[in-house]
Every structure is written in structure tokens, then in C-alpha cells.
Amino acid sequence: MVRLWKWLPGERSAIERENDTALAIAAGSNAFAVFIIDTFTSIESAVAVFYVIIMLLSADFLSRFGVLAAGALCTGLCVISFFLSHGLDNDLATFLRLVGSLSALLITTALLYKNETGRLALLASHHRTKSSEYRYRSIFKQSGIALWEQDLTELNRLLENLRAQGVVDLCAYTRTHPDFPKACVDAIRTVAVNDAALELLGNITHEQAIGPIARFIPHDCPSLFGFVKAFFHGQRRFEAKGRIRDYHGEESVILMAVEFPDDQSGLDRIVIGLVDITEREEAQATMMAAQAELARASRASAVGALSASLAHELNQPLGALLMNAQACLRWLSRNPPDLNAAIRAAERTMRDGERASQIVKTTKAMLSRSPIASEKVDLPSLVEETRSLLEYEIDRQNISIDLTSPPDVPPANASKSEIQQVLINLITNAMQAMEEAGSKTRRISIRLSTSDTGFVVMTIGDTGPGLSDEAIENVFEPYFTTKPSGMGMGLAICKSTVEARGGKLTARNNETVGATFEIALPVENQGRLTRMYDVPQMVAQIG
Template identity: 45%
Template structure:
């Protein structure tokens, strides 16, 4: 045990004064010890004079450390034994031995009591310090909270309500309907103990004495929340929450959310914390929102037509552009001095393929409008990616983009609607090409890979080497009509995500750690789709 001073100097006494007092007490204890020793050893008084060493210990306790008390106790024991030997020698003297035993026992008991008193005092000081610290933290939280907090005394209200309950009243609300004066009595019995800065801001000037602030100043006459609060106290609930109207000091009507907890110790109702949050603006916004919803319903019909038109225009743009390109290519091959019929045939085949793809897009859109989903079919992903690359060949060559595909053998086939997957993939590849075309980078590559995941999905990953997705853009990336392109419609990614989710899949976006954007098309595996 490390040395500590057993008794602290009194408040207000400086260090020098405390030091002088300690030296004086130590000197007095020394004089008393010497006197007791002389009387006990050199006089013929037949009594337990050594018991007076207890006073020496008690005096020393005020000035000495724990180690000092042990040394003082040992010194007193030594003096007691020395005085006995000097006065009685080693001869057997039962009365003297009994007096010696009483003196020694008194010394040991006093030392134990001193240490026990010090332990209790230390615990008391620690408890008081913890209590003071807790009170400071509570006050800091109370005062600095941005929630309006009141500390109110509901003890008199609870006493009144419990008296009504003990008189046989079961339904408090019915009783208050017949006796409205009870409500006023309860309002008058509530006393405000404290209010934080947020409460003062909410309710206005509270310069009056808090204990004199009547609740009726803030309650609206037609508000039922206060009655619900009284019923919660009457029924001995653990807490209460409700919305009520209150009147500020300048006469404004505020809608607030009220929350309060009731203590298990019913005698603690004199310090109830009442929390209030002003939700006036929120309720007004909600009301305006409800009014706007009706208008939105009417506008959504027109918006649906517009969105469908934008969607079709976006989806058909690629196959129609390919048709025009292949038709122009065909004309060039025909107009040559010696027409290349084989090249003309290939262009015609590509035109048929693109026409069929445009037809599939229209058919798929019609199916969605009529809630008739096309049946999934086995789709070979390497073939799909290779076909999509061929469709995008012109755009890739024009922008100088290298296309790389890496297909895992375990992720080569899925059950899906082929045209839907292809349209999503074309969209993502087109976005990647456009992202890289807007930046001055040498490494223009598009990486398309597939893999089987452990969560029941097969992933088609499309990565570009462009600038990536900005943090401000990421939350709105899939929102309809949101675009970062000057001539974009903002429908592509929204349609892509809806298409994937309609089939139980997902479309995710992220930035690659080495640069560029990554889009993951997650398609349920054949086992997951069938299960």
C-alpha cells in the first residue's frame, strides 16, 4: 500500500499553514508518548497507563502517512514493552501482564480503526468525486443538447392522480371529460426546474423565474396530448411519447414531438426530463407533400409516356445507327467498279441482325407494358460478349479503344432474356467508350470478364480506364433523367438497373482502385433461378 495522508487539511488552509500544524501535532504526540513512557516505566501507578498511547496514534494519524502510522504503532508497542520490562522485569506478575495485554490490544485496535476510517473516507471522497463528475456531465449534456429539454417537477401531479386512482377512478380520461377542472389543477401543479438553451430558443424569452412559469402559458386549449400524458402517469407507464401543440412566448403555434421517461422510484418524480423536438416544418412539408402527390399522380401518366418514348429512343438508337452504317457500307461495295457481292452479303446479314434486334427491343417493351415477361433461355455468355463486341466494332475502332474479354469456364451459361442482357451490356460498353473519349489517356481499354460468385450470382464485369465516377455523382448514378453528358437523356443506366432487377439480378457501380469505373451485372445462376 503506497503512503497516503490519512486526513486532509481543512478547506482554506494553505500548504504552509498545514505544514506548521502537522509539525505541531507531531511534536505534541512525541511529548505525550514520552510522558506516558516515563509514567509507565518509572512510577508505581498500578494501571494500564500505556493505553494512552492510543491518543498518540490518533494525533499522529492527522499528520503521518500510512507508513508513518505503522512506524508510530511499532514505536508505541516497543515503548509499552520496554516500560513493562523496566517496571516489572521478567518476573511473572499476572495483573501487570493483563494491563500489558489491554494496552497492546488497544494499540492494535486503534491502528485498525484508523486504517478502516481512512478506507471509508477514501471511498466516500471517490464516491463524492464520481457523483460530482456525473452531475457535471449531466449538466453539460443537458445544457449543450440541441434538443429542447425541460426539467420539471411532476411529484404533486402524480400525488393528485394516485389519490384519484385510490378513490376508485379507473378511466381517467372519462373522469376528466366530466370534471375538466382536474386538468387545470394538474397544469397548475407542474413546476419547471430548469430549461436548456434549445428550450429557450424554441419557446422564446424565459427570463421569468422558472419555478413560476405556469404550463397553461404554453398549452393550447384544444390539445389532447397533455391528457394523454396524465393518463400515462395515472396508468404508471415507463415512458410517454406524443405530438402536441404548444404556444411560444410570441404567440406562435408549434407542433412538437414530446418524449419523457418516468423513474421506477416514484419519489423521483420531482426531476422529470421532458424532451421536445419541433416538427412544425416537417409536418408542413408532409402536408405539402400529400397535396403534391395528387398532382404527381396526374403528371406521372404524362411522364410515363415521355419516359417510354425516351427509353425506346435510347434503346433503338444503337441498332438503327448500325442499320444506317451497314446500308452505307453496302452501297460503297455495290458502287465499286467490280461490286464485292460477298461483302454486300455480309452487310445485308448485319442489317437483318440489327433489324431483328430493333424488333426484339420493341417486342420486349410491349411485353413489359402488358406485364407479359419473355421467358428466359440459356444464354452462352462468351458468345453474347463476342456478338456484342462485333456490334460495337465501329464505335471501338473510331475511338481507338481496345476490347478485352476474359470469360471463366464456370460462368459460361445463364438463364436470361438474351436481348435484355445484350442491351445492358451495350449500354455499359457505350458509356465506357464515351468516358474514355472525353479524357486524354493513352491506355484506352475496355475489360469485360465473367466469374461465378459464391452468393448464387454470375457476374459480367465491365471496366473502363476513364476518370471514374465522382463522389457527388455516385448516389444519383442510376436515377432516371440524371446525366453528366451534354446531350444525354439520363435513361440508360436507369433502364439497365430496372432490367436487371426485374429478372432477380443487380447492377452495381464502383471505382477501381487502379482507376476507371467498374459496373457489375449480377445474374442469378441457373441453379438459383430454378430454385
């Protein structure tokens, strides 16, 4: 709907409406007076020009369309008056007076229309600015992030003076002028804060927060000097972590961020965002302390695991060494001495000692991170050698060990001493299981075969009681044992040893009696050429 009036009834006060009414009456009266004078008097001047006064009076209360309507009305009155007073026969001077009057009316109407259009555009711009300011203030006040508005005008003046003096390195200037940081802090003043900032500053009032920023940030704060330096060098954005003191002197760790304006017109209200990260910093410090404690505990655990491993591995060869030494003494104590039997016992003693020495060397390699090279291991020969190492226990318990091997079984790519220790552990476990269960038939079957995936497979089966469901799930877990005096480390070490060479160790129960352990070792080097031992790696492998 086209509006002829500037204001709606509710937009003006009673006095203002009375003034508008008076102006409208004055404008209408003047229009009537000019029309009468121009039509019924013999004045030879351009009386119609006085319609301009009517247009100027109407401009205060007419809208843009009202101005056009008033201009059209005055133009119509001027033309009607001309024909009523002069008719169709007019001289040139009379016609020129009409043209002058109409020109004045049209120009005045155009200027008033333009003025009203500009006024409306200015009002719209003011309204948008006011709305934007309202939205900004709403966001500023309701934001959960602490926001400061700082006046950097004085700081900018201070830095401009330095630039005029030719200063380009603020750090060097600060070293020769120790009071400069304090001057910078004193030049920054807080002009507004939101509720989150008031809470950060100690739950104070807005009035208490306004003023010099030096009350809350000390002049020797590195982040504040970084802020000044970024401003001096014309950076657009600055972020840093620093400390802030609240109104009561309590310190907090904050993350501050600010974006500087392109020109200096907005330096009186620079918004700085602050995030309280005190709890995060404390949590990080706690986490670092926990990590240090965990590392200490890991080292202690590694020492414990290494000790348990060494004790378990050395137990068997040392026991065999002792028994062979006792046997040697018995053969020598006979009358006459059985020298051949004593020599065989001494040889077994030397062999067990070498085994114990090899275990110590392996442990030393773990600690020194020395590589242990892979080699081609002839598994049939390894089984026979291992059987001779355990000959005394095998004969004592009346156990038979059967080896089934194809003639063309390829050598495994592994460490002979490591795989032999794994095999000794598995055979010893089988013998102990059969003895504890009182098995009538005591037989260990070792079978060698190859797979299509490039592995040579060695299965060790016994005629013992087999494994329980719980044992099947946890048999390779560190410290899990079914023996009353067991340590639970042997099979965990065996598994980690085989896997370190790229192989696999699994366990299952037989269909009738007993259990079977299966070792799969690569024929080619599918694992690592060397095995780098370290204590944390061992802990990760065995728990």
C-alpha cells in the first residue's frame, strides 16, 4: 500500500502530530492563496514559483510518494491557473513565466524526493547497524567463552612512536629498555567484558573489570608481549597460552586469541577471547606424571618378566647338569670305576652347561639389543639332539619318543638354540603332564611335515590328560599355569620366541587322549633376518 505520510499514527507523539497538522494546514492555506493570487490578480511575475514554499513545508510530513503527489498537485494548480487567467492566446513572456514556475516545481519535487529517499536509506542503514550491534552484543554477552573488549589506541600510539624512531626489533628494544613491557600493559584498557569473563576474573562486577589490563595480566607475561609483538608487526591473528590473575589474586592458565582489524578505525574495541584451560593443564600434568609412573612400573615389570624367564629357562639345564654330575661321581666311585659311563655323564654335563650358557647369552642379547641371526635349522637332527639332552628323564619315566619325518623335509629359517629351547619346554611339559596323571601309556609323538604356504610344521603330541577348556583359552597367557609350583612363563616365552621368527605356535586336544602342540616355522625368511630384543618389546609380547 502506498503511503503518503512519513509517519504512522503510532510512530509520533501527540505534540509531533499537532505540529504536522499545523504544517499541513499552513501548506494547504498557502497553496490556496497562491492559486487565488495567480489566477485572479494581474501580477505579471511568476507567482506560481511560491508553490515551492508549499513543497518545502510538506516535506516534513509527506513520504516520497506524498512529495510526488504534492508536486503533481501544485503543478496542476499552476497550469489550471495559467489557462484560467490567460486563456489560449498568450505572449512569449507569459509562457516563459509558466515554464519557470513549472521548472522550479519539478526541480524542488525531484530534490525533495531524492532527499527523502536518502533519508530512508540512512534510516535503513541505521536500523541494520543497530540490529547488527544488538546481535553482536547478544553473542558477546551470552557467549560461554570469556570475551574482553580492549582499547588499543594508546598502545598503537606508543608503537607508532617506536616505528618513527626506526625501531624494528621489539625484543632488542626491550633488552635495552626494561620498562617497555610495563608501558605497553599500562596502555591497554578494558572497555567491556561479558559474563564469562567476569566469572574468569573472580565473579566480579562489570565496573570492577573495566580499566587497565595490568591488574589481571602482569607486564612480564610472555603471552602478552607476544600479543604486543604481533600487533607491532601487523599480524592479522594471534593465539597463545598464558596466565591471568583474577581480582582476588588467583592465577589461571588461559588460551587467548585475537584478530586485529585491517585499519585503525576499530582499535578502540578489539575483542580478545580467553579460554580457561587450567583443568586441562592440570590433567596433562597428572597424565605426564602417570606416564612416568607407568614407565617406571613397565621397567620394573620388564625386570620381573626377565627374571622369571631366566629362572624358568635355566631351571631345566641346571637340573640336568646336576643329575649328570651326580651320575658321573657315582660311576667314578665304583670299584673299579666305570670310566666310559663317567665320560658319557661328563659329556652330558658339558652339553647342559653349554645350553645354560646359551640361555645366558640370549638374555644378554635382550638387554644389549644385540641381533640374533637366523639360520637354517635341520629339524630332524634338532629333535634327535633334544632327545639325547633329555635322555636321563626319558629313561627314568619310561617314555618313548617317536619321530616321523619325510626324507625331503626342508630346514626351517630360525635360531637353533631358540627352537631347541622351545622343543625342550614342550617335551618337558608333556612328560610332567603324563607323570602327574599317572598315564599307563607314555608316548610322545613328534611329526614333521610341510605346508603349501611355505612353512615346515612340527607337531608334538602326548598321551597325557589333555587340556581343560580354560587351559585351551589361556595356555599361552603369561603367569597362567595348571601346575601347583608352576610359574606360567614357559609357554608364553615359547609363543613369543616362535612368533618373533615369523612362525606360529598353537595348542589343541587330541581326539582320544592327550594334547598336541604345533609349531609352524617359515622355510624362507618370512619373519625377520635378525631378532632385536629389548625389555619393553618382551613385556609387550608376554604381557
